[in-house]
Amino acid sequence: MDKIKIIGGKPLFGKVFISGAKNTALPIICASLLTDEPVTIQNIPFLSDIKSLNALLLQLGTKIEEKSEERNGHLTQTITYHTPQPTSLVAPYDYVRKMRASYYVLGPLLTKYRHVELSLPGGCAIGARPMDIHLSSLEQMGAKIEIKNGYVVADVDGRLQGAHVAFHSASVGATCNILMAAALAEGTTVIENAAKEPEIADLIDILNKMGAQIEGANTSTLTIHGVEKLHGVTHEIINDRIEAGSYAVAAAITHGRVELVNAPAQFLQTPLDILRKTGATIEMTDNGFIVDAQNAKLVGQDVFTDYYPGFPTDLQAQFMALMCVSEGAAMITESIWENRFMHVPELMRMGANINVHGHASAIVRGVEKLSAAPVMSTDLRASFALILAGLVAEGETIVNRVYHLDRGYEHLEEKFKAIGADIERIKIPD
Numbered sequence: 182m183d184k185i186k187i188i189g190g191k192p193l194f195g196k197v198f199i200s201g202a203k204n205t206a207l208p209i210i211c212a213s214l215l216t217d218e219p220v221t222i223q224n225i226p227f228l229s230d231i232k233s234l235n236a237l238l239l240q241l242g243t244k245i246e247e248k249s250e251e252r253n254g255h256l257t258q259t260i261t262y263h264t265p266q267p268t269s270l271v272a273p274y275d276y277v278r279k280m281r282a283s284y285y286v287l288g289p290l291l292t293k294y295r296h297v298e299l300s301l302p303g304g305c306a307i308g309a310r311p312m313d314i315h316l317s318s319l320e321q322m323g324a325k326i327e328i329k330n331g332y333v334v335a336d337v338d339g340r341l342q343g344a345h346v347a348f349h350s351a352s353v354g355a356t357c358n359i360l361m362a363a364a365l366a367e368g369t370t371v372i373e374n375a376a377k378e379p380e381i382a383d384l385i386d387i388l389n390k391m392g393a394q395i396e397g398a399n400t401s402t403l404t405i406h407g408v409e410k411l412h413g414v415t416h417e418i419i420n421d422r423i424e425a426g427s428y429a430v431a432a433a434i435t436h437g438r439v440e441l442v443n444a445p446a447q448f449l450q451t452p453l454d455i456l457r458k459t460g461a462t463i464e465m466t467d468n469g470f471i472v473d474a475q476n477a478k479l480v481g482q483d484v485f486t487d488y489y490p491g492f493p494t495d496l497q498a499q500f501m502a503l504m505c506v507s508e509g510a511a512m513i514t515e516s517i518w519e520n521r522f523m524h525v526p527e528l529m530r531m532g533a534n535i536n537v538h539g540h541a542s543a544i545v546r547g548v549e550k551l552s553a554a555p556v557m558s559t560d561l562r563a564s565f566a567l568i569l570a571g572l573v574a575e576g577e578t579i580v581n582r583v584y585h586l587d588r589g590y591e592h593l594e595e596k597f598k599a600i601g602a603d604i605e606r607i608k609i610p611d
């Protein structure tokens with residue numbers, strides 16, 4: 182339960198190297214279960230979520246070889262996953278409760294080994310997070326699914342069968358799981374209303390390199406012609422648009438100038454448009470972009486979260502922090518998760534003026550300054566929003582429960598220190 186201490190008031194200047202995308206790495210690591218040959222994944226970020234997933238794969242019988250290497254100007258991880266024959270087809274509660282994305286083993290294990298037992302992840306701080314789309318789609322593909330003692334127990338006689346499935350929500354997780362299941366199914370699967378997030382296109386890319394036949398990347402209709410076997414591959418994952426967007430806000434909120442190296446600007450059009458309207462200048466570079474707000478008068482802008490290419494829900498909390506110190510009123514609407522304003526009371530403890538209406542919208546009226554306070558992070562992105570508030574608050578802010586940040590932001594204090602933030606981790610012995 183480490184804490185982070187920040188003394189606010191310093192504009193940030195310099196360069197931040199953006200890491201590989203967590204939400205791409207997680208399904209792609211599980212895609213390695215679809216072949217008995219080694220799969221090497223480059224540009225994996227150093228994060229506790231990756232460690233948690235690796236621990237699960239180890240217990241399934243995967244051999245894992247990790248190496249650190251310098252790529253694109255900074256230290257990254259290359260990991261080889263090799264599962265010649267799993268020693269278990271069970272994803273136990275202790276692993277899944279630590280990291281929901283453990284559910285990405287469902288599609289691969291069921292389609293290749295015809296049986297899987299997955300502890301149901303349950304809800305979390307931001308919402309109920311049901312799995313009905315994953316499960317009903319697999320049933321349409323011939324799986325027999327039972328819920329027993331908190332586990333999904335799924336079986337199939339022979340191969341899964343291609344099917345036409347229409348999702349009621351464009352779920353990222355379900356799209357990944359069904360893509361992986363359908364890759365080795367018999368016949369053709371069509372997913373309608375599939376998610377179009379860039380993470381999906383990267384998963385399709387590696388699956389096709391492994392020998393899958395998937396059409397329709399970046400559209401909401403995906404067609405998967407099942408094949409009998411997939412093979413090993415080496416693949417470099419894309420960089421993290423959410424990490425890049427988070428540091429972009431850090432530059433803007435502190436009135437600094439920060440270059441985001443290796444930042445995938447092409448996946449951030451909606452948030453960057455809002456950042457521009459807020460008053461920051463965005464300059465494109467060969468491998469990223471620069472956010473400059475040195476002389477900007479920040480003006481509040483409305484934010485409406487939506488499926489990609491709409492504004493990402495995973496940047497909502499960070500943009501709310503920005504609006505707290507921007508002039509005028511900004512309406513923040515959360516349309517993806519039913520409980521994603523847990524950061525509001527914490528921001529208000531720092532002097533923010535926010536009115537929440539129901540579960541979905543909040544009006545933020547900009548204040549001249551925030552004041553430091555001890556605050557509690559509730560989830561990964563909310564924690565970063567509290568760091569942002571701390572960077573501009575008067576005095577010393579302590580952010581508690583830093584383990585949330587370690588799940589999804591690589592080398593956070595180092596990256597912030599490199600651009601001049603007064604930030605420090607307070608280690609609390611276990």
Ligand code: UD1
Nearest residue numbers: 204282310311312313314315350351352353354355494517
């Ligand atoms: C992923 C991201 C998460 C992000 C979210 C939305 C990872 C590891 N996590 O989560 O950071 O906030 O996308 O961009 O990539 N839904 C159902 N039934 C289902 C599945 C989902 O109703 O079976 C609903 C959810 O309740 C939610 C919406 O669909 O309202 C989107 O969820 P989904 O895209 O599945 O989110 P995750 O993949 O869990």
